[in-house]
Amino acid sequence: MKQLPVASKALSIIFALVWMVGCASTDTSEADAAAAAAAEQAAAEAAAEQAEAEAANKASMMQQAIEDAASAAGNVLYFEFDSATLRPAAQDILDAHIALAKTNGDSIRLEGHTDERGTREYNMALGERRAKAVASYMAASGVAGYRIESVSYGEERPASSGSSEGSWSQNRRVEIK
């Protein structure tokens, strides 16, 4: 009878060993799978990252091109005397700024100006009419109206101080800011 407990002890040891080995062998295969998955994921991530970086690079190049175009166009639109009609040249400049506005959510300030001829408050109204002509062109091209603020300075802030057509033509303007 003395042997039984011994046998039973040995058995339980064997069982325990088998269980342990079994366990150990299970652990190993799971770890391998996890490692493989991680590697796979890392590779995918890296690929995605690369694609993203490429796309971002492309986008930033495009953004850069749009920004360059807007800054090359300048931010000043010029007008005829007593007129708020956009000239074709002004529309080209404006289109470059509209393209830029569509890439960001920045607010836009349009400052309307006139030359020194005529009365100050009438010019204040004329400057506003110019800024609003630009604002409605932008709105019609898909720039949300709430992003645009029009402020008229009338003849109060000339870009050029002389009293000849050379200066006046520089002063009849809308500045995009």
Added chain:
Amino acid sequence: MKQLLFTMLAFLLLVAQARAELVIEITSGRDNPTAIAVVPFAWSGFGAAPEDVADVIQGDLMRSGQFAPVSNNDMLNLPTREDEVFYRDWRTTNTEYLLIGRVSGEATVTVEYELFDVFRQTRIIAASESGPVAELRMLAHRVSDKVYQQLTGIRGAFATRILYVAVNREGGEDVYRLMVADADGVRDKEVTRSTQPILSPSWAPDGKRIAYVSFETTRPAIYMHNLVTGEKQQLTNFKGLNGAPAWSPDGNSMAMVLSKDGSPDLYLLDLASRQFRRLTRHFAIETEPSWMPDGLSLVFTSDRGGKPQIYRLDIATGDTERMTYEGSWNARASIAADGRTMVMVHRADGNFHIAVQDLERDQLSILTSTALDESPSVAPNGSMVLYATKRNGRGILAAVSVDGGVRFRLPSREGDVREPAWSPYLD
């Protein structure tokens, strides 16, 4: 150190003061001006006289273009009392009228004066003006007013003040100053200052409060400023235009231009309730309101016909009629106290002049010949129109009589001055 700072501050203030100061240059007067001798007034106070009262009066009468003051050097004697007057001395120098006087007092001064008709050998005025010594120049202007009224039949407007905007380039930026000065440009004081534009100063009929437009918040807004207490209030803060404030003749409301509802239209602000009432509703530009003296209607500029012209709006009925038909461009009208003389900016041959239209005869005459004339403001007695123009590339103030016969210029010592606004009578 404190003292040094104070001295520097005082110096800077003086420099700022000198910059905006106006200088008078008379360019044209009447053909046969009345010869009047204003003899230096006697001064019985302590020390030197604070002001040369006779000099102030001479300047006023000279500027009116209707008088030729006799030079002090041509005076054979210098009477200061009636018993010192010898008519023969004045007749020989062809003096038609003689003004003599005396100044006495300390903190409060009294100017006693007497006006004589040399040919009739009679005294036609014996009167006096009293006030604080700091206002001695104003007392002198009041003497001028009385003399002018006695000899022309028209109330004088010398004891009045003007508002104007002075612009100077300082440290790379423009500094805009709203200034107030006596009507002769002397005793100029800064009301407010900003590196953003200030424009459209306007007087309340009480001569104490003013309104103006300032961009100090980077957007235009209308402000009210009390010149006596220094108290300042922002009246409007709407999106778009906030401009052209014009106080009603009763002082209770203010016409102005707002574009908050779309295009620029006229609105009326009740100053007690702060309620706004829209007066015009048109897609064109409506601006530059100015009151008829009866306070029942406004004249204003509108380009509803294509180019700016002057219209008149009946406030009660809303009826509008066009007032100007001569020329393709007329703007910024204002009406003299007589209710029939309208001054405005009129474009002719591409140049902008000050013009006057007689509303009864519907006749327009051009008063100025310079190219960039604007902002006409009529004296409260309707005699002279103060306006802004450009001379040698600088903004200056100038004045012309309503009949075009008298002219003078008021350039500043430095920088540009513009947008004069003549005060109402102050007494």
